[in-house]
Amino acid sequence: MNLSEIMDTLPSLKATVDAYGLMAKKSLGQNFLLDRNITDKIIKMSLDAQGKKDFSDDYVFEVGPGPGGLTRSVLSQNPKKLTVIEMDERCIKIMEDIKSKVGDRLEIISGDAMKQNFALMDAKPRHIVSNLPYNISVHLLFGWLKSIEAFNSMTLMFQKEVADRILAKTSTKDYGRISILSQLLCKVDKLFDINPNCFVPAPKIWSTVLVFRPLHSGLTEKQISNIEKITAAAFGQRRKMIRHSLKSIANIDEILSCLNIGNNLRAEELNPLQFLQIADKI
Numbered sequence: 001m002n003l004s005e006i007m008d009t010l011p012s013l014k015a016t017v018d019a020y021g022l023m024a025k026k027s028l029g030q031n032f033l034l035d036r037n038i039t040d041k042i043i044k045m046s047l048d049a050q051g052k053k054d055f056s057d058d059y060v061f062e063v064g065p066g067p068g069g070l071t072r073s074v075l076s077q078n079p080k081k082l083t084v085i086e087m088d089e090r091c092i093k094i095m096e097d098i099k100s101k102v103g104d105r106l107e108i109i110s111g112d113a114m115k116q117n118f119a120l121m122d123a124k125p126r127h128i129v130s131n132l133p134y135n136i137s138v139h140l141l142f143g144w145l146k147s148i149e150a151f152n153s154m155t156l157m158f159q160k161e162v163a164d165r166i167l168a169k170t171s172t173k174d175y176g177r178i179s180i181l182s183q184l185l186c187k188v189d190k191l192f193d194i195n196p197n198c199f200v201p202a203p204k205i206w207s208t209v210l211v212f213r214p215l216h217s218g219l220t221e222k223q224i225s226n227i228e229k230i231t232a233a234a235f236g237q238r239r240k241m242i243r244h245s246l247k248s249i250a251n252i253d254e255i256l257s258c259l260n261i262g263n264n265l266r267a268e269e270l271n272p273l274q275f276l277q278i279a280d281k282i
């Protein structure tokens with residue numbers, strides 16, 4: 001039997017949740033997706049966006065598999081190996097049941113995803129897939145963006161409000177630090193929004209699935225730290241002109257004039273490339 005056929009022999013996700021008495025814990029950001037149609041759609045649309053047939057050449061990492069809906073959908077696409085990282089021991093037991101059927105193709109790490117460095121595990125091509133725990137989603141994204149050259153794609157579900165900020169264009173109210181770093185480093189495509197009623201328990205807000213693909217070989221550590229520094233200062237005082245908010249960091253008047261950037265602009269009026277140009281001059 002191939003992996004996809006093995007997944008079809010598993011009890012339904014609902015039966016799995018019932019058998020393990022898996023009541024969602026708010027502290028772990030648990031909102032489960034128990035509909036295989038939706039998890040399959042996420043993975044198929046992500047593969048399509050990448051022009052890929054399946055994951056047969058790839059190493060995939062999943063943060064927070066929970067009861068295993070997305071896990072089943074990834075395994076059905078035949079990865080070289082799927083590594084799951086989960087903090088909830090109840091979900092680790094569910095993963096162990098799946099492992100007893102698929103063997104070494106599934107690696108289980110019991111622990112905190114914030115302490116793992118996927119960029120150093122296995123080999124390329126690496127992909128990250130996750131319905132992210134909402135309380136640590138932005139922290140995890142920033143960490144992965146900093147080593148984006150190690151990954152071929154990241155298929156991630158966020159609260160819609162966070163996804164809107166990631167996708168936001170210059171001169172809009174949602175535009176900020178997370179839009180700039182994401183768009184400088186990746187092509188970000190929206191797959192679709194998901195209604196709260198699709199989750200158990202239903203959250204109050206909609207979710208959105210995004211696919212990130214690296215645009216180039218990444219930025220240097222210095223470029224990233226400079227971008228973090230200037231975007232923190234510029235968006236910390238969003239209404240101020242950047243020639244004022246960045247005064248303490250650099251000889252900003254000279255830099256703006258040299259780059260031909262208007263010295264009366266506010267942070268949200270500068271595009272991601274202009275932030276990179278300023279970062280390269282400090």
Ligand code: SAM
Pocket residue numbers: 028029030031032033034063064065066067068069070085086087088091111112113114130131132133134136
């Ligand atoms: N993937 C499952 C799904 O779609 O139904 C569960 C998604 S749920 C939104 C987030 C999952 O992340 C939960 O299973 C939770 O236990 C796990 N989690 C929360 N914090 C974590 C952390 N720091 N490291 C690893 N997993 C974590």
